[in-house]
Amino acid sequence: MKEELTRRDFLRRSGAAAAGAGLAAGVGPMVSTRSAAAGVASPDERLGIGLIGCGGRGQRMMRMALRTRQADCVAVCDVQQEDMDEAATFVRKRSGKAPQAIGDFRKLLELKEVDAVIIATPDHWHAIQTIMACQAGKDVYIEKPISHNIAEGLAMVKAVRDNKRIVQVGLMQRSGKDFQDAINYVHSGKLGKIGLVRAWFIKKRENMGHPPDGEPPPGLDWDLWLGPAPKRPFNPARFKVKEAATGTMYGSWRWFWDYAGGQLCDWGPHMVDVVRWGLKAGMPLSATAAGGNFVIDDCRECPDTLQVLYEFPGTTVVWEHRQWSDRSIEPGRYHGVEFYGDKGSLFVDRTGWEVFPEEGGEKAGNPGEVGKEKNMDEEHIADFIEAVKARKDPVMPIEEGFMTTATCQLGNIAFRSGHKVLWDDEKKTIPNDPEAMKYFSRTYRDPYKLPV
Structure with missing residues (x-):
């Protein structure tokens, strides 16, 4: 397909781009305890895994x-003792x-018994x-989005x-x-020519209000939590809030630019990845965005x-969140992707998929029941472990993760730059576009730097 690159081409271009973005910066002291070829387990061995980020997702x-x-x-490892x-x-x-419990991830990476890490920070x-x-010398399972900004993602691929x-x-x-069946x-080609794809996440989120700054909760190393982000006093809204519906703590840091990219970089990668997968697409040609904080007063x-309008070759893609x-968009389906073709349309979410044919077309799919989402986490981590042992690429390698994440980040850049x-x-x-490039990378707070 036209949009696909060989891995060599991708690495050549991304390496040059990372250097051009000034990512050859230093990092604080870190001594590797093994070579890049180390940490390779045989098929019969159990992997030693280190968990970096012990919140709900990491656990x-x-x-x-x-x-x-x-x-x-x-x-x-976590900066919050609890x-x-x-x-x-x-x-x-x-x-x-009992596993070793370590407050600083750099110390965890020095452990020889750690073959791979799960990063859920x-x-x-x-x-x-x-x-x-x-x-x-560790292999990595990294949660989405892979990075805070596009320049970081390029450095990660390299x-x-x-x-x-x-x-x-x-x-x-x-x-x-x-999802595999739907994308197949x-x-x-049974949907015909696909001229439009929609992806969305529409769900009420907590109103955080305007809490004052205060002291971090006991056991939280707030300075290390901030890491490369600007130093500022602790504020509960920038950390976690309790969800009324579930009574659980949720990372509201997602709604602040210093740490994340909002809903588009939270649920967006899940849905945008399905879009790219279905279209056999690389990066979009362009992005235009409109929106704001129109309703929630916090x-x-x-x-x-x-709403973000992406231009892909021969196809328009629309992202929406509220x-x-x-x-x-599809009643009862708070997330989803819909491919619109001239012979039929296909909807897919975590409950199942269904084809809605044009006149004379065929019905197909495995429709799911609203609210009954299927677990894919075990299969995904098992694929990672198998890939580590076989020394082969997993089903979702870093290049694909970069393109999906960067597509979402491009939408945020369009919104922020106008x-x-x-x-x-x-x-x-x-x-x-110098204005847009202001959001391509970030300034790092000393002593934290992106490693060479």
Whole structure:
């Protein structure tokens, strides 16, 4: 397909782009304890896994890894003592052996018994931790989005390949049978010519209000949590809030530009990846966006309402999110992707998929029941473990994760700059737009730097 690149071409272009973005910066002291070729387990060995980020998502993926019976959790790490203790207690009860509990991920990466790491930290830490893990000879399961910004993603691709590591990106739809079947149907051509694709996430989110700054909760290293982000006093809205519907704590840091990219870079990668997969597409040609904080009166920075129009070769893609409404594009389906062809349309979400034919077309699919989403996490982490042992690419390698993440980030750049943003895929950059390029990378707070 026209949009696909060989891996060599991708690495050549992304490496040059990363250098052009000034990413040859130094990093604080870090001594690798093994070579890039180290940490390779034989097919019969159990992997030693270190968990970096012990919140709800990290603990879930750690549990899924243990279920495969092909891995042991040998170390856990978090800047919040409560979460780290909870994860360590679970592992001890499950395996009979307590993992090492370490507050600084750099110390975890020095452990020889760690073959691979699961990284489930806030987005602004993803690139530094992934690159340092690769340099330390560890393989990586990294949650989406892979990075805080596009420049970091380019540096991550280069680091993964330079260090010959196996990296799986946490876009688990690639491991889900319903999604695989749906995309195979799209690729079959039975929908005809696809002229439009819509992707969305529409669900009410908590109003965080305008809480004052205060002291961090006991056991939280707030300065290390901030890491490369600007130093500022602790504020609960920039950390976690309790969801009224579930009573659980949710990372509201997602709604602040210093740490993340809002709803588009939270659920967006899951749905946008399905779009790219179905279209056999690389990066979009351009992005235009409109939205804002129109409804929710609180302290969030990222928009509560957003539409992004992406131009792909021969196809238009529309992203939409609303954080203040439950009335979705497909009623009852708060997330989803729909491919519109001249012979039929296909809808897919985590419950199943269904084809809506034009006159004379065929019905097809495996429609799911509203609210009954299927678990793909275990299959996805099992694919990662298999790939590590076989030293082969997993189903969701770093290049695909980069393109999906960068597509979402391009939409945010269009929104923040107010421009129609073009993408130069040869040079891996946004051409002739200094305002848009302000959001292409970030300034790092000392002593944190993106590793060379």
